[in-house]
Amino acid sequence: MDLVTLSRIQFSLTIAFHYIFPPLSIGLGLLLMIMEGCYLKTRNPLYEEMTKFWVKVFGLTFSMGVASGIVMEFQFGTNWSYYSRFVGDVFGSALAAEGIFAFFLESGFLALLLFGWNKVGPKTHFFSTCMVALGSMFSAVWIVVANSWMQTPAGYHIVGMGQDRRAEITDFWALVFNPSSMQRLSHVVMGCWQAGAWLVLSVSAYYLLKRRHEAFAKASMKIALGVALLSSVLQIVSGHASAVVVAKHQPAKLAAMEGHFEADAPAALHVWGWVDDRKQELKGALGIPGALSWLIYGDASRPVRGLKSFAAEDRPPVNVVFQSYHLMVAIGLILFGLSLAGVLLLYKEALFCQSWLLRIFMFAVLGPQIANQAGWMTAEIGRQPWIVYGILRTHEGVSRVVPAAQVLTSIILFAGVYLLLFALFIYLLDHKIKHGPLHAEQLSPHGRA
Amino acid sequence: MMTLDLNTIWFLLVGILLTGYAVLDGFDLGVGAIHLFSKSDRDRRLLLNSIGPVWDGNEVWLVTGGGALFAAFPHVYATIFSGFYLAFMLLLVALIFRAVAIEFRSKQPGPRWRGFWDVSFSVASIAASLLIGVAFGNVAWGVALGPDREFTGVFFDLLNPYSLLVGILTLALFMMHGSIYAVMKTEGALHDQIRGWVRNTMIFFIVMYAVATLATLLYAPHLSEAIERHPVLFIVPLISVLAVANVPREISRGRDFQAFLSSCLAIVSLMALFGIDMYPYMVYSRPNPEYSLTIYNAASSARTLQIMLTIAWMGIPLVLAYTVSIYWIFRGKTKLEEETSY
Numbered sequence: 001m002d003l004v005t006l007s008r009i010q011f012s013l014t015i016a017f018h019y020i021f022p023p024l025s026i027g028l029g030l031l032l033m034i035m036e037g038c039y040l041k042t043r044n045p046l047y048e049e050m051t052k053f054w055v056k057v058f059g060l061t062f063s064m065g066v067a068s069g070i071v072m073e074f075q076f077g078t079n080w081s082y083y084s085r086f087v088g089d090v091f092g093s094a095l096a097a098e099g100i101f102a103f104f105l106e107s108g109f110l111a112l113l114l115f116g117w118n119k120v121g122p123k124t125h126f127f128s129t130c131m132v133a134l135g136s137m138f139s140a141v142w143i144v145v146a147n148s149w150m151q152t153p154a155g156y157h158i159v160g161m162g163q164d165r166r167a168e169i170t171d172f173w174a175l176v177f178n179p180s181s182m183q184r185l186s187h188v189v190m191g192c193w194q195a196g197a198w199l200v201l202s203v204s205a206y207y208l209l210k211r212r213h214e215a216f217a218k219a220s221m222k223i224a225l226g227v228a229l230l231s232s233v234l235q236i237v238s239g240h241a242s243a244v245v246v247a248k249h250q251p252a253k254l255a256a257m258e259g260h261f262e263a264d265a266p267a268a269l270h271v272w273g274w275v276d277d278r279k280q281e282l283k284g285a286l287g288i289p290g291a292l293s294w295l296i297y298g299d300a301s302r303p304v305r306g307l308k309s310f311a312a313e314d315r316p317p318v319n320v321v322f323q324s325y326h327l328m329v330a331i332g333l334i335l336f337g338l339s340l341a342g343v344l345l346l347y348k349e350a351l352f353c354q355s356w357l358l359r360i361f362m363f364a365v366l367g368p369q370i371a372n373q374a375g376w377m378t379a380e381i382g383r384q385p386w387i388v389y390g391i392l393r394t395h396e397g398v399s400r401v402v403p404a405a406q407v408l409t410s411i412i413l414f415a416g417v418y419l420l421l422f423a424l425f426i427y428l429l430d431h432k433i434k435h436g437p438l439h440a441e442q443l444s445p446h447g448r449a
Numbered sequence: 450m451m452t453l454d455l456n457t458i459w460f461l462l463v464g465i466l467l468t469g470y471a472v473l474d475g476f477d478l479g480v481g482a483i484h485l486f487s488k489s490d491r492d493r494r495l496l497l498n499s500i501g502p503v504w505d506g507n508e509v510w511l512v513t514g515g516g517a518l519f520a521a522f523p524h525v526y527a528t529i530f531s532g533f534y535l536a537f538m539l540l541l542v543a544l545i546f547r548a549v550a551i552e553f554r555s556k557q558p559g560p561r562w563r564g565f566w567d568v569s570f571s572v573a574s575i576a577a578s579l580l581i582g583v584a585f586g587n588v589a590w591g592v593a594l595g596p597d598r599e600f601t602g603v604f605f606d607l608l609n610p611y612s613l614l615v616g617i618l619t620l621a622l623f624m625m626h627g628s629i630y631a632v633m634k635t636e637g638a639l640h641d642q643i644r645g646w647v648r649n650t651m652i653f654f655i656v657m658y659a660v661a662t663l664a665t666l667l668y669a670p671h672l673s674e675a676i677e678r679h680p681v682l683f684i685v686p687l688i689s690v691l692a693v694a695n696v697p698r699e700i701s702r703g704r705d706f707q708a709f710l711s712s713c714l715a716i717v718s719l720m721a722l723f724g725i726d727m728y729p730y731m732v733y734s735r736p737n738p739e740y741s742l743t744i745y746n747a748a749s750s751a752r753t754l755q756i757m758l759t760i761a762w763m764g765i766p767l768v769l770a771y772t773v774s775i776y777w778i779f780r781g782k783t784k785l786e787e788e789t790s791y
Contacts, residue, residue, distance in 0.1 A: 060552070066505060067548040071541050073512045076519065077530025078537055081599070084530075088523020089749040093757055096520040099513030100764035107509045108771030111502035111779065119778050159750075163597050166523075168750040399531035401599045410538040417542055421549060428556050 004395045006407040007079045012380075013411065014071050016373055017418045021065035023372055026140060026189065027196015027227075028058045029133030034223050036126045050220055051129075052117075053437040054200065059114050060432065064425055066107075068418070073099075079407065083387055083397030089168045090156050090175060091146050098142035106135030137189065144188050148181035150388050151379065152249045158391070167391065180245045184379075186238040191375060193231035194335060195368040200224035201342075202365035203433050205358040213436050218352060225346060228339040235332055240295070246382075247296045250389060251305040252314060253382035256321040258292050259285065260306045267292035267304035272326060275319035280307065282322075316384040324377040331371040338364055455754040456744040459521040460728060462761055466517055468720040470510035472626075472713050473772075477504040479627015481547060481574025482620065483646055484567060490560075491785070492639050493567060497551060499634035499783040503775060504551065508544070520757055524598050524747035525731045532592060532600025533584055536607055540580040547573035575620060582619025586612030589672055589727060591735030598742060611664055618661045621654040622716065629696060629712045633705040634783045647700060647708075655693065662686075665726075671733065672726040682725055689718035 001009075032054055039047035073095070076084045084092075112120060112128035120128070155174030156167040169175060201224045207217035247254045254260075259275050259282035260267040269292045273285030290300030307315050338360065345351035352358075387394040477500040487493050519526040530537055546569050554566035590611045593602040628647040635643060665672050676682045692715035699708035727733070731747055734740040748754065 063505075063548060063552040066508070067545045070508070070512060070544050070548075073515050074530055074537060074541065077515075077526045078534055079531070081527035081531035084519060084527040085523050085598075088519055088526065089753045092516065092520025092523055092526075092749065093753055093760070096513065096516040096757060097760050097764075099509065099516040100760060100768060103509040103512055104506070104764075104768045104771055107506035108775050110505060111775050115502045116778065169753050169756065172756050399527075399534070401531050401601075402534045406534050406538075406604075409535070413538060413542060417545060421545070424549070424553060428553065431556065 001404070001408075003400070003402070003404045003407065004398050006404055006411065007398045007402075008394070010079060010407055010411045010414065011075065013418070014068070014075060014414055015376075017414075017422070018065065018068040018072055019372060019376060020369060020422075021061050021068065022136065022139070023192035023195035023368070024061040024199055025058060025065050025196075026133075026136045026192035027194065028054060028061065028199065029129075029136050029196070030193055031196055031200055031223060031227060032058060032129050033126075033133050034227070035220075036129050038223075040122060040126050046215060046219055049216060049437045053216070054220075055113060055129075056432055057199070057429065059110075060425065060428055062106075062110065064421065067421070071414070079399050079402065080387075080397045081399040081401070083392065086166045086392055086397065087150075087388060089166060090149060090153075093169070093172070094142050094146035094149070094175070098139055098146075102135050102138035102142060104135075105138065106132050109135065140189055140192065141185060144185045145176050145178070145181045147379075148184050149175055149178050151184070151383055152178050152180040152245070153388055153391060154178035167388070179249050180242070183238060183241040183245050187235065187242045187375070190231045190235040190238055191368060191372045193227055194235065195372060197224045197228035197231065197339075198335070198361075198365045198368050201228060201361050202363070205361035206433065207436070208352055209355060209358050209362065214352075216437050221342075221351075222346065225339060225342045228335070229343050232332065232336040232339050236336065239329070239332065244296055247304070250383065252307065252310050252316060253321070253378075254296075255305065255307045255310075256316045256318045256382055257325040257378060259318060259322045260292065260304055261308050262306040263309040264303045265306065266290045266301050267306070269295065270322075270326070273322065275322050277317060277319050280318070313385065316382050321378055321382045324374040324381070328371045328374040328378060331367045331374070335364065335367050335371070338367075455751055455758070456748050457729075458758065459517075459748070459754055460724070460731070460744045462758075463514060463517050463521060464720065464724045466510055466514035468717055470507070470514055471720055472716050473507035473510055474504070475623045475716055476500070476626045476630035476709075477507055478574045478578045479623035479625065479650075480631055481570050481627070482578060482624045483628055483631070483643075483650070484571040484574070486646060487639070487642075490563065493563075494555070494785055495635055495639060495783055496631060497554065497570075498785065499631060501551070502779045505548075506772065506775060508548075517757070521749055521754060522731060522742075522744070522747045523749060525742050528594065528598055528600055528732060528742060528747075529584070529588065532602070533587070533607060535604050536580055536584060540577055540584075543573040543576040543580065546570075547577060578620040578623045579616040582616035583607065583612045585619065585723065586615025588732050589615070589723065590669055591671075591733035591738075591741075594732065594734035594737070594740040594742070596740055598740070598747070611668060614657070614661050614664055618654075618657040621650065621657045622719070625650040625654045625696075626712045626716060629700075629705070629709050632700065633709045636782045644700060648697070651693070651696060658693075671738075675725050675728065685718050685722045685725060689715050689722065692718060 032051060035047055035054065036051045038044070039051055076091075109128040109131040112125065113132050116125055116128060153167070155169060155171040155176075155178065157170050158165065159168050160166055200220050204217040204221040204224065207213045208221075243254065243257075246257070258267060258270055259273050261280060261282065266289070268287030268289045270282070270285045270287040273282045273287070275282050293302045293304055294300040296304065307318065338357075341357065342351060342361070345354060345357070383389055385393050385395075387397040480496055480500050484493060484496055487496055515526070550566040550570035550573065554563055554570065557563070587607050587609070590609060592600060593606065595601045625647065628643055628650045631643045632640060632647055676686075692711045695711040696708050696715075699705070699711055729744045730741050731744060732742040734742070749757075
């Protein structure tokens, strides 16, 4: 395999593994704020127990995120050195801002969150929880801003020729508020909240099915259901907003997402289908004619730019983008349906005895994880063949000085290490869940029994 | 006198971030490097808990230093990280293993589980210290760069004697620094035992420091030009020698905290010496010095440096505030408690 392919494999391996954990931390961070806030308000020890249990899970996901995240900070330089030279002036600022505003905040207050129970008062502890949650959000802000600049570059100009050609900032705020950053940020953050909420829902459903820690599980489930429903509704809104931006600024990506080939025709919204990348056509598809045109322009007869209007070398791989996009949307809708059903049943006080639904909840933890990965695949593969959309091609960005054999070595190294880490993560998570909250058996919904 | 242009300010700021990393993560890497000298599970837990609340924040200095390098000197970031590819991959694996070893060790009581993570933690700490030192050594000694600013050498060029020497020097420095930190954070029999390690690691460091200084003067004369031209800068290596010499004095008087401060000062002055030796170079090119990366030909645009400076002015007070508060809250001797310990 050639250097570019190997470098891409390594990047997707390390980023996909990393991206299991930050969404869990960001989502759990929000839930911890709510749980500990409830404790401060009511002083009900049940909430204290919940906070302490979920802090332990948070500590695990956070440390996995830190361990796998260090790689990300340096990988632009190691494997994408020309890219780094080209974008450093623009992209580097966002990454440095992430370090100074987000990482220091998170890691500083994390110490208090994990170790500070007996060192500081409950209010200071709550403050630390909020700061860690805020820090993890800031981290998402800067990294999504940086990535969005790669999708919809703004606030820069190109200077220099040949080896010295690069992008330089002209307007920092135009870079930060580039055309896609806010829509994509809200889409990513909602995905994170769903990841956290469904982890809590899944573990709580497991306890309820096993008839263990029931008061604890019910209270956790109520909070998580609220977050899950709210974020799944907002997710649909932000998803729509993101798609409209993609239509405007990355038409080739949108056409790939929907398998729309005709150069200039009204576009259908496809429920499913299979793209033959070689023949460049969509097969066996079920579509609603004009629905994509209507969603984007509010007019079902308005044409949407299709893949055939792009030169072959400017088109992304279509089928993988189509499938990952559709997978993400399908899961998003299912999660909305599940959380709505959960909330309605909760309202009727009939949720906790629906063992069929609880069983689905238990496995639904995988939903946001798969959707988050599929969403990023849509975004990143849909951007191809560009590493910075319209400006720099992916194959140009790679580190030419690194021998392909060394990249292969590091892929094998990371694959081995990550496999071990993932197995340990699952083992420890399972252990924590089986062990359960410390004193929850003696707790009733109204405090200590 | 030189004027402080933006490029020089960023040279200093990146230097400060890396110095912060060396001072802070230096001690927890050092504690890792001496971890296996302690024998009982209780002692090892005490050592781990002494760095427990802070190691993660310490590592952030490296991550932010990397980010600042990317933003302010993208060519340095790109050249070094792609040029030293395998070495950095090993460093990343070492840092990953270290992070999870600290986290996972306490999760199971079995001696084989704990033994595995103890060895992982210690080996990874030693490997990380060595690799960081070797990287610094190469940057100072010089690496083969082409006119396109790309590394033209091969992996084994990086294992030259001078760079390996700087690697071992760094390990010795961190071991000394970590032992002094551990003395400060422990009490009783363990405290007395670690005092012995401080003596041994100090001897190790002083020997390596002398050899490295000699090697620099004899074989890397480009590194001492600045001090030759401005003899007043000679005060910097002098401070580092005095700071190291002060450590046994403070320890023998039982003033462990002052000993630790002294060790911090030694690292700060060594990093300052490194900066003085390098300035205005960032990566020295050998055998073609004209291809060297400097703070000018490797930098981002003035506008970016200015924007980043604003970000830094906003961020630095916050960072210092968090760092000082965390160290203040977790001050004093480390104790093993029920809920919060590794």
